[in-house]
Amino acid sequence: MRHYADLIVRAEHEVFIATNYWEDSHCAALVSDSLRVLSKRCLRRASDARPVVKLIYDRGTPKQALHNHVRVPPDAWAELGLPRAEELGGIRFEVVNYHRPPLGTFHAKYLVVDRAVACLNSNNIQDRPNVEMMIHFEGPIVDSFYDVALFSWANALDPPLPLLAKPPVHTDDYKFGWDNAHLKYIDTEFSSQAARTLLGKQQARDDQQDGRRKRVDGFGNAVRTAVGIHPGDAAGLGTDELIDEHPAMNVPEVETPNASRDNQGEIEDNANDPPDATDAVAGLRERPRDESQPAPSKADADSSAADNAAESEPPADAADAKNGQLGPELLKSDYDDAEKAHQDRVAAITTHLNATKFDGKGTVPDDASLDDFRPHMMHAPHAPVPIAMVNRAPKGTPGHESTNDVPQNIAWLSAFKYAERSIFIQTPTFNASPVIPATLDACRRGVDVTLYLDLGFNDLGEMIPFQGGTNEQVINSMYKTLNAEGKQDKLKVYWYTAKDQSKPMSAAKKARNCHVKFMAVDDCIAIAGNGNQDTQSWFHSQEVNVLVDSPALVAEWRAGIDANQNTRAHGLVDPADGVWRAPDGRVVESSGTKTSGLFGSLKGISGAIRRVRGTGGF
Template identity: 35%
Template sequence: MVSPYVYDLCQATETVTSELAKDPSQSPGDIVKKLYGHHEHALHHNASTQKTTPPPSPPNEAIETIQKALHCGHWGSTIPSQLFLQAFADALQCLDEDPIAGVVSPPLMGSHGTIPLTVIAPLADVMRHTANLIARAQKEVFLITCSWAPSVAQRLIRGALIELSKRAGQRGERVIVKVMYDKASPANAMNPHQNIKPKSYTAKSVDLPSPEEIPNIDMEVVSLHRFVLGTLHAKFCVVDRRVAAVMSNNTEDNDNLEMMVHVEGPIVDSIYDTALITWQNGLHPQLPLCNSPPASEGGVTSPVQTPGYRNSTTTEERTGTVTERNGEEVTREHTPEDPHFDDDITGEVKRMQASYSEKAGETRLQAANRKLNVAAPTPIDPSGPEIQAGEEMTPYILSSNDAKPVPMALVSRPPYGAIDSKSAHVPQNEAWLSLIRNAQRNIFIQTPDLNAGPLILAIIDAVKRGVEVTYYVCFGYNDPGEMIPGQGGTNDQISQALVASLPENSSERELLHIYNYVGKDQDHPIHQSFKSRSCHIKLLIVDECVGIQGSGNQDTQSWFHSQEINVMVDSVEICQKWREGIDRNQNTKKFGKVAKDGIWRDDSGKPGKGYMGNPGTVMGLVKGAMGMVQKWKGPGGF
């Protein structure tokens, strides 16, 4: 039930963004306190975090809940589905205890917009789009990420900032840039938000451009970490308050397959508001577009950022994926050393797909292998079957020409540092659980690891109701860390427990399908410890019509501690394109299904190389401690 208090919060005209526009001398953190009271996520515990699954509402109450939720969002001309509205209503309930639990002003939590582009690709190819967005900026850029390390991804962003400064200088203008990343330094223990000086952010460990290298940009850099476990895990970029990219990836090099959605329209104002709340500190200088009119329903109108679809590509009608440009010269890849920025999404798609095409003497399989090896710490040869025509990797997936706005909502969570699991009642978790609880036909999940207790119970309940559940996880993802008691367990431990919890040969067990990620060029899962083929996508789709994409993993850390950002989307077309893109750009569906005992096995019945089994409590502590030390020493990888 949406309470009168929450209903009124959503009807208010004041938001953090609007109040900052009235008085730019305020900090977003002070505005949050003024509008919503003081909610220190490192200190307060939600009294209702141990809630059990709510009983079904009486028909009249359920209808009233849906109606109230409908009036708590700004849907424009779109009409949200009942499944979407129920999840939105359940997420809104969290605001009773903390109005800012969704890391967005309540009036902006429910909105609408378009998704002209989805990216399902290796990390660097996701960041190529981010780099293009930054280079095309006119006034301001907000870039927020988790782990930041010297890498191809980092150099792409560095190069984009230098290009942005050059273009701004040619226009005789200046651009404001705000950058945030997670860093657990001693200073963050005193104040989670730390201003980073140029001397620090130009050091080799970060390698952002110095003020002298970007003379036409005013850049501020802040690190955020709420001790002990309150990681800034959200990853997103907002450009000119007109375009936003919500992504799964950090800014580093690894072997991960990642996912990004490019959104336009009013939902961008919601993400912009989240950026301000996350920043919290005063803005020096101020953001020039803070007092601009909100983003239009149609999204971006500037030709600089507008995707020109017509007559631009050979497109597969079914998937919207660009595979070739017949009769045109091969387009050179955009790299840090040889930059080639594009004016619009169409140009980006052409350039990106060209890089996945076969070079002289290559097969399609070899081309995919080449691309997947680029940033992998341990490159490997292909083992999968040859890729057939029409099944090539298509990392940049376009929406249809006549894409209309669809209902969207931000379902996120704030950082929580305490070493317990009391910060559970947050919009992210409640939206996930609501969709699973109300699923009628099927549930699809892809996540690096899956071990959150409430989710496991929800999956068991779903298959017992006759709902088909399919989930993809990464073989061995962070096994040592997940073995620590209290962290939930490894993917293999959870899959075995899930299978064992269901009667053998039962219909419930037949409805549960568990897969380990397999790269597009492979025929078997590869343990994440080998750093050759891993997957970091975070996606939930229910009944093929409502999806949640973002930064949140289905693990203990993301459920109870890290700050996350996720977009819930109500669209059959978009969910279909996401699902098709997932299976087209990996071989998980073909080769990744686990055996009847929950463990992936080869043709001879042996588990995959690197399988760690169930070490027990003592060895779990030992291996877990070693894994956490390695994780803290490394660049990240959350």
């Protein structure tokens, strides 16, 4: 969300924000603050032109039974955690709540700014301790995001988007890393510091709310869920008091050359600010470069994609390395005491990943793998690559049709069908009826299939009849089939294991999750975006994904995925039965939620309620 904010405050003409779940939270506050900053900058302009901002999200309401796209009036913005209308005098803001009852969820999550930049991300705009993946796009593919935004909006644009009739002229002169004007503001240390404590406070409030919900939720909520009504969350998350405690979460307005971003308070008018928004943007702090380091050479750009994925970030200075920066910058050579080095390096990663009240300790040994941990990954310079958008429209009615005429589903099935050597998938859930036989058929053809899945993610919701079952149930069944055919060695399943851990963490405990949605085939193409490999994403939700044909980018993404988790090192299940076992034989399961039958179905209804409220996994 920090990248969202940095892009929004620099918008010149228009912004389109799409998210499945907008929750009044610290992440939402960051986006809201960026809108306030954008508005204030535009008020200082000599021009009367005001940027247009659209926000579309999904939270079911009875009104959607008649009209799926419900306009949210300005007097309702504040209760959602959005700025009040009087705070946004410098922009023209419109909000739509979109859901197709009962099952047609708007599950898309993306951002388009000035028809020049698009971000596609796995996360909603809410506070969750998930590992997520966001991709920044420039070039002609942004026009595809723009088209999807218009189709999704559906309503008359009031006001219209200023660039609607002004498509951009694309060139091949793309900039990368900190040479890119849209990326030079990324600051990994700042972002992680802001998130850790604030998410801890968010989790504390969530725990209190869960206790209240258990007393009031019941059959009535199950009925409302069935007709697409999402119960609201009553808490005032992301309030000014919490934001004030960590002013780093505020979007900086204009900084003097000597100002520190970490010392920014609430956004205030500055009489010394330049009147023009372009000048104001130029005054914002950029990530400092180490001028003592040589500029990247052509040889650097031509080095292997995997090396670039791990090494593309500029080196931090020594002070930053010793003051809370993440694991890679805490090198063993900085310490005389090997045990102290281990504790500090692992603890730094643990603190970053916890992001909640979760008080677990890092359990991994201190080895070279810790040096790979980097939350941000800058791509090596490359020529434009082929990209296609592969989506699905929402389908509200029950049923599992529309497998063969949906671009998303066709892309996934084609990837399985035409894979020659390897298939890699990371997804929270894996139970859609088409994906299971497609995986088995690939294994039978001799294709190596690797699955990174979450142990216990949204188990309650997946236990609803016809949803497909939990990850554990599905994997156990698949291994039974493959063992009977002697093909079990072609399938390797791993439970997500955090970078600081030596065994999987049960997502059912709500401590840590991995929410990434990614597929790679033959190390050549990738499909990434919003869609899970579950029944909801295959048959009902609106999803936005991209198919990218680039071995170099696939290598960088794969390297980045493995660098930021220990799944490959410690998460492999036993191919005999799909169960993870420690060296001493201990088993990690998802809190006993393998239950099926009537009891499992009743628990599944409870999970569905949590899911549509945003308190479960989605």
